[in-house]
Amino acid sequence: MKEKLQVNHLSKTFSLSAKQQKIEKTKEKYRNAVNDLSFSAYEGEIFGLLGPNGAGKTTTLRMLSTLIKPDSGDAFIDGKSIVKEPEIVRGKIGFLTSELKMEDYFTPNYLFDFFSDLHQVPLDVRKTRKEALFSRFGIDQFAEVKVGSLSTGMKQKVSLTIALVHNPDVIIFDEPTNGLDVLTAKVVTDFLQEMKAEGKTIIVSTHIFSLIEKICDRVALIINGKLITCDTLPNVMNGLSLEDRFFEIYSEMVGDEI
Numbered sequence: 080m081k082e083k084l085q086v087n088h089l090s091k092t093f094s095l096s097a098k099q100q101k102i103e104k105t106k107e108k109y110r111n112a113v114n115d116l117s118f119s120a121y122e123g124e125i126f127g128l129l130g131p132n133g134a135g136k137t138t139t140l141r142m143l144s145t146l147i148k149p150d151s152g153d154a155f156i157d158g159k160s161i162v163k164e165p166e167i168v169r170g171k172i173g174f175l176t177s178e179l180k181m182e183d184y185f186t187p188n189y190l191f192d193f194f195s196d197l198h199q200v201p202l203d204v205r206k207t208r209k210e211a212l213f214s215r216f217g218i219d220q221f222a223e224v225k226v227g228s229l230s231t232g233m234k235q236k237v238s239l240t241i242a243l244v245h246n247p248d249v250i251i252f253d254e255p256t257n258g259l260d261v262l263t264a265k266v267v268t269d270f271l272q273e274m275k276a277e278g279k280t281i282i283v284s285t286h287i288f289s290l291i292e293k294i295c296d297r298v299a300l301i302i303n304g305k306l307i308t309c310d311t312l313p314n315v316m317n318g319l320s321l322e323d324r325f326f327e328i329y330s331e332m333v334g335d336e337i
């Protein structure tokens with residue numbers, strides 16, 4: 080198994096604004112969102128980052144995608160540093176989030192071309208790739224329709240294709256099935272499995288146990304920014320359902336509080 084992503088002691092702390100302190104009813108000035116996180120992901124696997132709300136999943140994925148810088152630590156994709164070589168890393172990854180806001184005014188066609196230009200995808204390659212992806216996701220018939228009038232599911236499919244314009248080796252997907260109905264969620268998970276079969280590395284974050292059980296080969300459990308365990312799915316589950324195993328681990332951590 081070839082190591083594709085190596086995460087080395089990543090940490091990130093945010094200062095909390097007065098407004099945020101009020102909303103979260105805390106006097107803390109800082110939030111240690113990611114705390115000394117290390118793990119690896121391999122070629123041809125779906126790796127799941129599992130954790131409850133506020134665990135630090137999105138912060139981790141945003142660092143891996145070079146959108147924000149870690150305070151300390153580093154991560155490497157094919158040996159390229161997210162801190163020192165972010166441009167090279169960006170060419171190797173596709174980052175997707177269910178919270179991605181696409182400008183309503185633009186059409187799928189325009190957005191695909193715009194992002195292909197950003198990644199300097201040659202025109203002939205772009206054309207073939209666009210045809211294949213638009214057809215795969217049934218976007219063809221909506222190619223000239225403004226994104227603002229598309230359904231949530233179709234918007235998610237469009238953002239998926241846009242993240243893949245440069246055919247990245249590593250796909251990083253924050254909460255892939257958030258807000259999707261079962262049919263669209265299946266289109267997305269089927270596609271991730273196809274990408275895995277092609278040898279891509281897929282990193283997903285979620286708090287949904289069934290999603291991890293369904294598609295992930297290995298899983299890292301994070302709570303309060305810290306890595307609790309990282310192993311193959313069967314090893315983490317240890318003969319239980321993932322949900323039961325999570326509560327077992329969680330109650331060992333916090334005693335009788337739950």
Ligand SMILES: Nc1ncnc2c1ncn2[C@@H]1O[C@H](COP(=O)(O)OP(=O)(O)OP(=O)(O)O)[C@@H](O)[C@H]1O
Pocket residue numbers: 093094095096099110111112130131132133134135136137138139286
């Ligand atoms: N820009 C920011 N400024 C201040 N605090 C932040 C910022 N981003 C995240 N946090 C805090 O860091 C912690 C981790 O947040 P993060 O969004 O990474 O968690 P998550 O695991 O993705 O949670 P969720 O399941 O709710 O999406 C949370 O306590 C959050 O409030």
Ligand SMILES: [Mg+2]
Pocket residue numbers: 136137138253
């Ligand atoms: Mg999140």
